[in-house]
Amino acid sequence: MSVKIKGEKMLIAELERRLGKMKVQQVSDKALKQGAQVFIKELKYQFASFKDTGASIEEMTISEPMWVSGVRTIKVYWKGPKSRYRIIHLNEFGTVKNPNPRGKGAIARAMRSAESSYREAIKKAIKEGV
Numbered sequence: 001m002s003v004k005i006k007g008e009k010m011l012i013a014e015l016e017r018r019l020g021k022m023k024v025q026q027v028s029d030k031a032l033k034q035g036a037q038v039f040i041k042e043l044k045y046q047f048a049s050f051k052d053t054g055a056s057i058e059e060m061t062i063s064e065p066m067w068v069s070g071v072r073t074i075k076v077y078w079k080g081p082k083s084r085y086r087i088i089h090l091n092e093f094g095t096v097k098n099p100n101p102r103g104k105g106a107i108a109r110a111m112r113s114a115e116s117s118y119r120e121a122i123k124k125a126i127k128e129g130v
Contacts, residue, residue, distance in 0.1 A: 027129030029065040042114035050102035055082040
């Protein structure tokens with residue numbers, strides 16, 4: 001099943017004309033930040049099931065909004081003193097010696113289960129901003 005949306009560029013152009021380019025970007029940034037908070041909450045819930053020291057949960061970080069290939073984006077990454085970013089991919093995909101770790105697929109599960117609440121957070125932030 002697919003959906004084709006028409007008039008998206010015209011809508012954005014009209015919003016920028018009425019509100020101004022900076023205001024539209026501020027609303028967009030606020031919506032992205034609120035959506036990222038929803039995703040982080042779900043990600044922490046998924047990681048709690050195989051928590052050992054809790055370092056992976058503590059080091060989850062949200063970037064500031066940035067332009068990536070012409071699209072406003074926020075990144076979720078791991079940064080901290082215990083360098084958990086080095087082993088996150090091992091928990092997500094497994095290794096040759098441990099192909100099915102306890103946390104396998106936690107990020108993918110969090111993305112699937114947070115999708116609808118993420119979209120609702122984005123809609124709410126945009127309605128508040130406009």
